[in-house]
Amino acid sequence: MSAGRDGPILSVRGLRTEFPTTRGRVVAVDGIDLDVMPAECLGVVGESGSGKSVTFLSMLGMVRLPGRVSGEVRFDGRDLLGMGARELRELRGRELAITFQDAQMALNPSLSIGSQILETLAAHGPAGSRRLFGRDPGQVGRAIEMLTRVGIPAAAERLRDYPHQFSGGMRQRAMIAIALVCNPRLLIADEPTSALDVTVQAQVLDLIAKMRRELGMSVVLIAHDLGVVAEHCDRIAVMYAGQIVELGPAEAVIEAPRHPYTQGLIASAPWLSDLTRELRPMPGSVPNLIDMPEGCHFAPRCPFRSDACLRPVAMRTAADGRQVRCIRPEAVA
Amino acid sequence: MSLRTLIERLLQLVPVLLGVTLVAFLMMAFTPGDPVEIMIGNDEHVTPEQIERMRRDLGLHLPLHERYFHYVANAVTGDFGLSFYHRRPVSEVLFERLPATIELAIASLLVALAIAVPAGMIAAVRRGSIFDRVVTTISVAGVAIPNFFLGIVLIMFFAVNLGWLPVSGQTPSGLNIPRVTGFLLVDSLLWGRPDAFVEVLRHLVLPAVTLGTGLSALLMRVTRTSMIETLQQDYVAFAVAKGLSPRRVLFAHALRNALIPLVTVIAIDLGSLLSGSIITETIFSWPGVGRVLIEGVTTRNYPLVQTAVLMFAVIYILANFLADILYVVLNPRIRLK
Ligand SMILES: Nc1ncnc2c1ncn2[C@@H]1O[C@H](COP(=O)(O)OP(=O)(O)OP(=O)(O)O)[C@@H](O)[C@H]1O
Ligand SMILES: [Mg+2]
Numbered sequence: 012m013s014a015g016r017d018g019p020i021l022s023v024r025g026l027r028t029e030f031p032t033t034r035g036r037v038v039a040v041d042g043i044d045l046d047v048m049p050a051e052c053l054g055v056v057g058e059s060g061s062g063k064s065v066t067f068l069s070m071l072g073m074v075r076l077p078g079r080v081s082g083e084v085r086f087d088g089r090d091l092l093g094m095g096a097r098e099l100r101e102l103r104g105r106e107l108a109i110t111f112q113d114a115q116m117a118l119n120p121s122l123s124i125g126s127q128i129l130e131t132l133a134a135h136g137p138a139g140s141r142r143l144f145g146r147d148p149g150q151v152g153r154a155i156e157m158l159t160r161v162g163i164p165a166a167a168e169r170l171r172d173y174p175h176q177f178s179g180g181m182r183q184r185a186m187i188a189i190a191l192v193c194n195p196r197l198l199i200a201d202e203p204t205s206a207l208d209v210t211v212q213a214q215v216l217d218l219i220a221k222m223r224r225e226l227g228m229s230v231v232l233i234a235h236d237l238g239v240v241a242e243h244c245d246r247i248a249v250m251y252a253g254q255i256v257e258l259g260p261a262e263a264v265i266e267a268p269r270h271p272y273t274q275g276l277i278a279s280a281p282w283l284s285d286l287t288r289e290l291r292p293m294p295g296s297v298p299n300l301i302d303m304p305e306g307c308h309f310a311p312r313c314p315f316r317s318d319a320c321l322r323p324v325a326m327r328t329a330a331d332g333r334q335v336r337c338i339r340p341e342a343v344a
Numbered sequence: 345m346s347l348r349t350l351i352e353r354l355l356q357l358v359p360v361l362l363g364v365t366l367v368a369f370l371m372m373a374f375t376p377g378d379p380v381e382i383m384i385g386n387d388e389h390v391t392p393e394q395i396e397r398m399r400r401d402l403g404l405h406l407p408l409h410e411r412y413f414h415y416v417a418n419a420v421t422g423d424f425g426l427s428f429y430h431r432r433p434v435s436e437v438l439f440e441r442l443p444a445t446i447e448l449a450i451a452s453l454l455v456a457l458a459i460a461v462p463a464g465m466i467a468a469v470r471r472g473s474i475f476d477r478v479v480t481t482i483s484v485a486g487v488a489i490p491n492f493f494l495g496i497v498l499i500m501f502f503a504v505n506l507g508w509l510p511v512s513g514q515t516p517s518g519l520n521i522p523r524v525t526g527f528l529l530v531d532s533l534l535w536g537r538p539d540a541f542v543e544v545l546r547h548l549v550l551p552a553v554t555l556g557t558g559l560s561a562l563l564m565r566v567t568r569t570s571m572i573e574t575l576q577q578d579y580v581a582f583a584v585a586k587g588l589s590p591r592r593v594l595f596a597h598a599l600r601n602a603l604i605p606l607v608t609v610i611a612i613d614l615g616s617l618l619s620g621s622i623i624t625e626t627i628f629s630w631p632g633v634g635r636v637l638i639e640g641v642t643t644r645n646y647p648l649v650q651t652a653v654l655m656f657a658v659i660y661i662l663a664n665f666l667a668d669i670l671y672v673v674l675n676p677r678i679r680l681k
Binding site: 068071073100101109111116117118120121130 | 577578579581582583584585586588592596597600601604675
């Protein structure tokens with residue numbers, strides 16, 4: 012059942028997601044190639060609208076019509092895009108979990124926290140435990156254990172609470188508990204901190220790191236800025252307008268960014284230790300995804316652009332294994 | 345909801361109910377026709393003295409403002425006067441008829457919900473499909489069909505032509521169900537006569553369908569809109585991502601939240617259900633409050649009409665009140681505020 016110990020848990024090739032709209036075709040995901048290794052944490056960064064969420068929702072088969080997804084996605088060797096609805100459903104939440112940006116929106120306001128965590132267990136539990144009335148005591152115990160592990164005090168008493176009775180940080184923790192309750196092998200954490208206060212952000216990131224260690228799972232950490240992922244991730248993928256423009260080890264990408272977009276991101280970022288550094292905001296804005304030009308998507312904002320950038324630009328791999336989508340020789344030097 | 349807001353809202357009722365009785369009173373007073381003359385009809389043996397005595401008995405000799413004052417002063421003590429025609433307390437006559445109206449209203453609501461909720465839900469899930477378009481078109485037409493027209497068409501077709509269902513009334517003539525609760529479906533069961541129950545049910549079908557269809561068109565569109573909006577919520581996507589079955593996602597996560605606006609709409613629309621029941625009861629000779637109200641209007645039975653109108657107003661207000669409470673119960677977010 013496994014693709015081998017050392018193979019990637021998630022392997023994506025040529026993923027493409029389009030939305031036909033009245034104003035034209037939106038290509039939200041434009042040819043993503045990506046591997047996530049077992050127990051690895053991969054950071055995915057990019058400005059708002061660069062296609063981070065759609066990329067991972069596409070893999071989970073959660074893009075709604077009229078959206079169209081193509082390409083190849085293998086999870087533990089199994090073809091996600093080609094598998095049947097039932098098989099996919101059994102995978103979701105059990106082996107492949109996702110958390111959303113805003114827990115307040117992701118938790119159902121009219122169901123208690125307890126029933127929202129227990130229904131996940133019931134959906135994936137053995138057939139006999141799917142009880143019509145009452146709860147399986149083993150599952151209740153598991154739910155309490157999970158809530159306790161994510162740091163919710165007096166979890167047993169809080170099973171009956173509704174989401175609005177939790178604070179923002181606690182809701183985020185509860186959502187993480189729900190996602191992790193079946194011991195998934197991969198967690199996709201979509202901007203887990205952007206809806207939270209600064210003080211709580213670090214706690215939630217530490218929690219995800221702790222859970223990754225304890226459960227031995229892989230994590231895809233999606234974030235707006237490099238600061239969030241720099242500390243927690245092994246590798247970083249930088250996305251721009253539906254494409255990955257740079258991919259490499261976290262430290263290397265942050266210390267020596269090779270793609271002009273990554274360089275711009277770092278130069279404009281207020282995070283990182285160096286407070287004396289002058290911030291240089293990146294000129295221009297994310298392009299319209301409708302009828303995107305064939306060439307480099309970043310070219311219109313790029314200080315180094317040349318006529319050669321008007322032709323399609325493929326991902327290139329440097330000798331050290333880092334990948335960059337840029338034609339300049341120094342990008343892969 | 346605190347006791348304070350409860351009391352406040354009850355106090356707000358006083359001016360509303362006063363206004364309702366005043367309007368009902370004035371409308372009856374200025375409608376041409378005299379109750380005594382209508383009662384006498386063509387009887388030529390009645391002397392002017394007798395007529396005068398009857399007018400006195402009914403309190404009609406008093407000036408208008410005194411009559412209104414008397415009515416309100418007595419009503420506060422629970423005395424709504426005697427029905428001109430029945431010669432019994434109005435409240436007795438009306439309460440006798442109330443169960444029939446409630447039975448019809450509940451049955452109509454059930455018919456409406458049984459059509460509207462599944463249709464609205466499927467239309468929302470298969471948005472833009474042929475089913476969606478057909479159902480939406482029918483629902484637009486459904487609102488436009490007047491009750492009396494639909495009622496007559498149904499009678500012609502199912503009762504007269506096919507003979508499947510009775511034309512009118514609440515029971516077949518000769519079947520006298522001992523009165524316990526006044527709700528004939530209940531009483532027939534208490535009586536231990538399933539055949540009577542079936543008969544009552546058969547009489548209920550056409551009026552309930554007549555009254556329920558119009559309402560179902562509205563409820564179906566509310567369900568559809570609300571469901572479409574709910575299906576786009578993050579918590580529905582999160583429920584899918586957890587690996588729940590489509591059925592669980594649809595019913596436990598989406599429908600539950602989508603139905604909250606429906607409760608409010610039902611309560612707000614109870615007014616049209618009541619006014620619809622007046623027409624429907626008349627068409628089907630359904631012995632409810634609506635029909636007795638129409639009879640009261642034609643015989644200028646002033647106290648009966650005023651009190652029936654008051655009763656409808658109270659029911660209407662209570663239903664809105666109930667809607668607010670239900671809204672809070674269904675919406676835990678508000679409950680704690
Ligand atoms: N159903 C849809 N129809 C049309 N366009 C869509 C649809 N869903 C997403 N898009 C477009 O796809 C692009 C990528 O959206 P996505 O949500 O993946 O961005 P993101 O990188 O996650 O941004 P954020 O950081 O704000 O979450 C956006 O331009 C968005 O407008
Ligand atoms: Mg996003």
